[in-house]
Amino acid sequence: MLSAIILAPPDADPMAGRAQDAIIRSLAALVGAAVADVVRDACIAGAPDAQLAAIADHAGCALVEDADARTRVEKALHVARGDRVFLLAAGYAPMSGFIDEMSDWSLSASPPAVVLRAEPDSLARRIFPALAPSVGVIALKRDVLAVAGDNPAALARKLGARTLHTRARRVV
Helix, strand or coil, X not given: CEEEEEECCCCCXXXXXXXXXXHHHHHHXXXXXXXXXXXXXXXXXXXXXXXXXXXXXXXXXEEEXXXXXXXXXXXXXXXXXXXXXXXXXXXXXXXXXXXXXXXXXXXXXXXXXXXXXXXXCCHHHHHCHHHCCXXXXXXXXXXXXXHXXXXXXXXXXXXXXXXXXXXXXXXX
């Protein structure tokens, strides 16, 4: 089972003003995965001034706050209960097929890191889906701690992650 870590958008991101809504929608999208025993626990990783404590309390998940994005991820990894983690950018939700694909992935004794990409939003990205942005990474916790990244795209590159068939849709 996976420990989900929802990454709040950085302050420079235009979506940062809607961070709370983005986090709520991403967490809500993971409920089905929790029911199917794919996700076991969740953690929100955000800035201290993002007012995320109420969301974490209502959702029953952990909250990690730090001004530095990389430190937030590291702290969230230490809070995660599972040895396999799913880091997901707030504002995205895995599309149908995610639960089945993760169930197959988790059966592997030493699964490779995988990246969840956004669904193609342009003709170029439909023709070349690998150009779609990386919005989630699923890997062993120890591997993510070893490469110390603070966003899904950088982590996917460092881990040599393969792309999932399932995509993520923007929910905000």
